[in-house]
Amino acid sequence: MTVDRFEIRSFKLVMDDTVNEDVINDVYVNAWIYFAIKHNVRMLELSYPWEKLPDCVFKCHTLTESRLEYVDFHLPSTVSLPGLKILKLTANAIYGEKLTENLFSSCHVLA
DSSP: OOOOOOOOSEEEEEOOTTSOTTTSOHHHHHHHHHHHHHTTOSEEEEEEEESOOOGGGGGOTTOOEEEEEEEOEEOOSOOOOTTOOEEEEESOOEESSSHHHHHHTTOTTOO
């Protein structure tokens, strides 16, 4: 059995709405995000106008900093971000029930 010790400290994706969706689309973006989270990303910065942020972003135990800009997302009912210290939301549309309660109650060390 091999152990994958590869870790990603930070993942930053900054794109605008002029990106050709035939070349880069949500499937690729979500795969990149999933890969970063699977490899224990600590800092996640996304500036990309799309409507479906993967749920795995809200269940990342290693995430300590998250900066989301122009990202619209549905906040799942179960959120687990125990290490999140910094959260910056800019020009986002957030959907879901009990937004404040679900998000902030899961971020025990949020400054």
